[in-house]
Amino acid sequence: MELTETHTLPVAHQQTWDALNDTDILRACIPGCESIDPDGENAYLVALSAAVGPVKARFKGRMQLTDIDAPRTYTIVFEGQGGAAGFAKGNAQVVLEADGDAATKLSYTANAQVGGKLAQIGSRLVDGAARKIAGEFFRRFSAQLSGDNSAGPAHGDAVTPAATEAASAATQPESNETADGTSDGDTKKGKKSWTAWISKS
Numbered sequence: 001m002e003l004t005e006t007h008t009l010p011v012a013h014q015q016t017w018d019a020l021n022d023t024d025i026l027r028a029c030i031p032g033c034e035s036i037d038p039d040g041e042n043a044y045l046v047a048l049s050a051a052v053g054p055v056k057a058r059f060k061g062r063m064q065l066t067d068i069d070a071p072r073t074y075t076i077v078f079e080g081q082g083g084a085a086g087f088a089k090g091n092a093q094v095v096l097e098a099d100g101d102a103a104t105k106l107s108y109t110a111n112a113q114v115g116g117k118l119a120q121i122g123s124r125l126v127d128g129a130a131r132k133i134a135g136e137f138f139r140r141f142s143a144q145l146s147g148d149n150s151a152g153p154a155h156g157d158a159v160t161p162a163a164t165e166a167a168s169a170a171t172q173p174e175s176n177e178t179a180d181g182t183s184d185g186d187t188k189k190g191k192k193s194w195t196a197w198i199s200k201s
Contacts, residue, residue: 017071057085086116
């Protein structure tokens with residue numbers, strides 16, 4: 001699967017970069033995201049719930065930031081397991097360009113492979129779900145950056161109710177522990193922005 005898109009965001013270049021490297025903002029904007037926790041230099045453990053067609057699961061994975069050229073570009077290398085639902089792995093190159101003084105053009109190209117039940121339901125459903133999740137992310141991300149925190153999940157989103165909880169940063173139920181087994185309260189205490197980790201590299 002390959003996904004290429006460009007979005008224009010209503011904020012300045014540096015502010016967009018900083019927001020993309022803020023784990024609290026990303027956790028609130030990624031549909032179904034439960035946790036994003038540091039796991040070494042420029043690496044993070046991620047837990048999220050999602051539905052692709054008839055397949056619903058809670059995925060745990062890891063992503064690594066490589067080829068970092070702040071504040072212009074980086075590449076995300078990711079892999080995740082969803083139990084019986086299958087797995088996903090791949091990479092995404094993200095590029096930011098200033099579009100005047102108060103807007104930024106964000107472009108990305110993502111390549112991914114899926115296995116298990118995800119591969120069995122067909123590439124059309126997988127591609128469609130990926131585009132829908134990406135579209136919802138940028139809708140929430142733009143709202144966060146423009147100060148409109150009222151944006152919630154769009155009707156009919158292909159994500160579980162955990163997306164609503166993640167968007168409001170509510171405490172997850174006990175069954176939704178973070179990827180490393182810590183509670184959500186412990187996660188918040190350990191939050192660090194990607195920018196802080198990137199600066200160490």
